[in-house]
Amino acid sequence: MENKKEKEPVPETWQLRLYVAGETARSVAAISNLRKICEEYLAGHYHLEVIDVFKVPMLGIEDQVVAIPTLIKRQPQPERRIIGNLSNTEEVLASLDIKRGT
Amino acid sequence: MVIKKKTSVPVTLKKTLTGIKGFDEITFGGVPKGRSTLIVGGPGSGKTVFSMEFLVQGIRHWNEPGLFISFEETFVDLVENFGSMGYDLNKLSKEGKLIIDQIVIKSGDVRESGEYNLDGLFSRMEHYIVTNNVKRVVIDTIEALFSKIPSEVILRSELRRLFLWLKSKGVTALITAEPGQYMMTRHGIEEYVADCLIILDLRIFEQLMTRRLRIMKYRGSAHGTNEYPFIIDNTGFSVLPITSIGLEHKISSDFLSSGIQGMDELLGGKGFYRGSSIVISGMAGSGKSIFAASVCNTACEQGLKCLYLSSEESHDQVIRNMKSVGLDLEPWVKKDLLKFSASRPNSNGLESHLLTIYDLTESFKPDVVVFDPVTNLTTVGSINEVKSMLTRMMDYLKKNLITTVLTDLTSGGAVPEHTNVKISSLIDSWVVLAVAREKSKRKRELFIMKTRGIASSPNVYDFAITYRGIEIFKNDQMQEEKLVA
Numbered sequence: 001m002e003n004k005k006e007k008e009p010v011p012e013t014w015q016l017r018l019y020v021a022g023e024t025a026r027s028v029a030a031i032s033n034l035r036k037i038c039e040e041y042l043a044g045h046y047h048l049e050v051i052d053v054f055k056v057p058m059l060g061i062e063d064q065v066v067a068i069p070t071l072i073k074r075q076p077q078p079e080r081r082i083i084g085n086l087s088n089t090e091e092v093l094a095s096l097d098i099k100r101g102t
Numbered sequence: 103m104v105i106k107k108k109t110s111v112p113v114t115l116k117k118t119l120t121g122i123k124g125f126d127e128i129t130f131g132g133v134p135k136g137r138s139t140l141i142v143g144g145p146g147s148g149k150t151v152f153s154m155e156f157l158v159q160g161i162r163h164w165n166e167p168g169l170f171i172s173f174e175e176t177f178v179d180l181v182e183n184f185g186s187m188g189y190d191l192n193k194l195s196k197e198g199k200l201i202i203d204q205i206v207i208k209s210g211d212v213r214e215s216g217e218y219n220l221d222g223l224f225s226r227m228e229h230y231i232v233t234n235n236v237k238r239v240v241i242d243t244i245e246a247l248f249s250k251i252p253s254e255v256i257l258r259s260e261l262r263r264l265f266l267w268l269k270s271k272g273v274t275a276l277i278t279a280e281p282g283q284y285m286m287t288r289h290g291i292e293e294y295v296a297d298c299l300i301i302l303d304l305r306i307f308e309q310l311m312t313r314r315l316r317i318m319k320y321r322g323s324a325h326g327t328n329e330y331p332f333i334i335d336n337t338g339f340s341v342l343p344i345t346s347i348g349l350e351h352k353i354s355s356d357f358l359s360s361g362i363q364g365m366d367e368l369l370g371g372k373g374f375y376r377g378s379s380i381v382i383s384g385m386a387g388s389g390k391s392i393f394a395a396s397v398c399n400t401a402c403e404q405g406l407k408c409l410y411l412s413s414e415e416s417h418d419q420v421i422r423n424m425k426s427v428g429l430d431l432e433p434w435v436k437k438d439l440l441k442f443s444a445s446r447p448n449s450n451g452l453e454s455h456l457l458t459i460y461d462l463t464e465s466f467k468p469d470v471v472v473f474d475p476v477t478n479l480t481t482v483g484s485i486n487e488v489k490s491m492l493t494r495m496m497d498y499l500k501k502n503l504i505t506t507v508l509t510d511l512t513s514g515g516a517v518p519e520h521t522n523v524k525i526s527s528l529i530d531s532w533v534v535l536a537v538a539r540e541k542s543k544r545k546r547e548l549f550i551m552k553t554r555g556i557a558s559s560p561n562v563y564d565f566a567i568t569y570r571g572i573e574i575f576k577n578d579q580m581q582e583e584k585l586v587a
Contacts, residue, residue: 021221029216053222057229060222064206067251068221083252084216091215 014038014046014096015075019060021053021068026085030069033086041098073097115322118238118274121159122152124341128326129317133298138265138275140295142287143302148313148334149278150175151187152302153240155339156276158189161199166237169230169273170202173246177202187338201230207250214252220260224267231271239268243278248289262294286318297321303329312453315341331490333453337461342453342494358470358505361400362393364574368550368559374531375555376469377503379496381476383510384535389546389567390509391415393535394472395424395431396571397507401470402434409468410442411459413478417442428570441466452483452491459495463502470505477511489528496528530554535565548574 018034020027031050038046053060053068063072067083073096082095117131126132133139133156143149157168172180180202181191194200203226230236244261251257268275277295282288292299299319305312314329332341357372366373374380380397382390398408412420420442421431434440443462445455463471473495479488492508499506508529532551537544549562565574 019222021219021225026217026219033216053225054228057225061203061226061229065222066205066207066220066247067218068225069218070222080213082213082215084214084218087216091213095213095215 012045012076014042014073016046016048016096017063017072017074018048018050019053019063019065019068019070019072020050027052027069029085029087030071033089034071034092037086037089037092037096037098041093117323118160119164120156121163122155122339122341123337124330124332125315125339128330128341129320130324133274133276134320134323135274136269136272137297138268138277138295139298139300140287140292141276141278141300141302142281142292142318143278144281144304147302147304148332148339149302150180150183150242151334151339152300153242153276153278154180154184154189154191157200157238157240158184158191158194158338160238161194165199167199167234168201168238168240169227169234169236170200171227171239171241172202172204173207173241173243175242176204187334187336189338198234201234201236203230207246212252218256220247220251220257220264224264228271231273237273239273239275241275241277243280244291245280245288258294261291265294298323302332311451331453333457335454335457340457342456358397358406359400359404360393361396361398361403362572362574363570364563364565364576365572368561368563368574369531369553370556370558374505374553376505377500378530378554379500379506379508379528380531380533381508381510381529382533382535383512385512385537388535388537389565389572390511390535391420391474392424392427392429392567392572393533394474394507394509395420395429397505398440398470398472399424399429399431399434401505402431402437402439405439406469407438407467408434408440408470408472409462409466410440410472410474411462412442412444412474413446414475416444426569427567427572441468446478452479452487455479455482456491456495460498463499463504468504470507471499472507472509474507474509475511476508493528531556 016034016038018030020030034048038048051059053065069083069085071082071086071092073080076097080095080097082092086092116135117129117133118135119126119132141149141152154170157170160166160168170180175183184191191200191202195202205223205226227239231239247257248254277291279287279289279291281301282290286292286299286301298321299317301316301318303314303316305314313332313334315332316329317325317327330341332339356376357374358376359366359373360369382393384390398410401408410420415423421435424431431440435442441462443458445458459471476492479491483491496506531553534549534551536547538547539545546565546567547562548565550558563574563576565572
């Protein structure tokens with residue numbers, strides 16, 4: 001209990017998983033849009049996995065991914081999903097629970 | 103159905119047999135091969151059963167693995183529901199023949215940012231199709247996507263792509279959808295799948311539930327245009343074609359004796375044609391059952407098999423009553439030549455009653471079927487429904503060269519020349535039994551209303567029910583001392 005309290009100020013790590021399909025323009029855009037946001041707001045505090053549903057279908061099946069691209073924020077809780085090429089930065093920040101300026 | 107098989111099916115259109123009882127007949131071979139068929143129906147109309155049976159039969163008969171994408175029911179629910187129909191989905195799924203994939207789309211916490219498509223669904227299906235060599239695909243129900251995918255514009259263009267994609271994979275697919283108020287389906291999906299469209303419908307009429315199937319559209323193929331009743335019971339989904347075989351019955355020129363002394367002579371000397379349909383009509387107590395039992399008895403004596411469907415009396419009651427007029431049916435039961443089936447039609451409904459008859463006929467393979475009395479059916483359906491059911495039954499029996507004997511109860515005061523269930527046009531031979539009052543006693547009379555293809559006697563004859571069964575007298579040679587009734 002003591003330990004936990006001490007560790008709290010340390011920033012959390014964002015566990016992100018992005019599902020794409022092949023190397024389509026939409027997938028490429030989603031990846032670069034997300035990387036940009038992560039570097040700007042979460043530098044050093046995020047872990048991003050990019051998964052191609054046609055190459056690794058089982059992961060998408062387990063995660064019940066239908067729309068592509070789908071970004072899943074696994075940590076911090078609660079889990080959130082955002083679908084699309086992530087072109088709307090405001091929406092992405094809101095669903096990833098990233099507070100600006102912090 | 104009047105459509106002829108040979109003339110109307112283009113060679114180019116390949117079909118996939120569904121294996122669903124009756125359905126392959128009315129579509130002349132099943133659903134379009136390598137394409138998608140839309141199954142439209144409200145809740146509880148049988149869409150899921152139809153689709154699942156398509157997959158199970160595909161595995162069973164043609165060894166074609168199936169993929170069932172479920173947006174609503176869980177694997178456990180499906181296994182349980184179909185277990186009651188004798189389908190072991192668990193086993194099929196363990197063998198890798200049937201893939202049941204439930205897709206749960208979380209709609210609550212999903213946000214949109216920019217464009218997307220449904221490649222997640224495509225990749226998923228492709229994975230199963232490739233690894234399990236899937237040939238048949240079901241998506242149940244596609245409507246679920248409309249509530250889960252935020253952009254209807256994207257969804258619609260993706261559905262269009264989905265159907266083209268399924269076609270490119272060479273799989274035969276059934277897509278289920280809900281009916282709409284202004285369009286055939288709630289979201290107008292019929293626009294994307296235009297090859298074959300089937301409507302399932304559930305109706306309640308006079309507290310009886312009837313299920314109907316209709317083929318709305320079948321591009322490039324002939325199909326029956328009627329509404330076909332269907333049932334879902336413990337053997338699955340069965341469509342009952344109103345008349346499945348047109349009028350192309352094989353006919354027999356062999357005869358079946360009536361087993362009644364003097365009767366065959368009235369029928370030109372040899373009796374009824376085998377495979378024909380015979381009605382015995384008359385009031386209560388006029389001797390209809392005895393007449394029918396005589397035909398059975400004679401058939402059994404010749405080693406023919408009889409199925410006696412009784413809707414009034416039990417097996418033992420019939421045996422006992424017939425013994426009193428000299429007809430001992432018991433030995434035939436023991437020799438497995440005679441089989442009784444007693445059931446009141448109201449406990450089942452017409453369609454399941456018909457199916458019971460089909461099943462009994464398939465398993466027992468009778469030469470003669472007696473239905474005594476057929477009049478009781480009117481308690482479960484309207485005259486038209488009964489007529490439709492009887493037409494189908496008689497067609498079916500005729501096709502199998504089975505002689506049918508129906509007894510029809512004429513109510514008191516009714517014209518004896520009317521059958522109660524309005525089936526006179528369907529029958530080949532019609533014998534009317536009447537009771538006339540003459541002084542202090544009742545006199546039994548009999549005449550032949552019609553016999554197709556037999557020069558029958560036009561006269562009215564007296565007859566008696568004696569301890570030797572029915573005896574017909576010519577020219578009033580009543581032998582009163584023999585009478586027991």
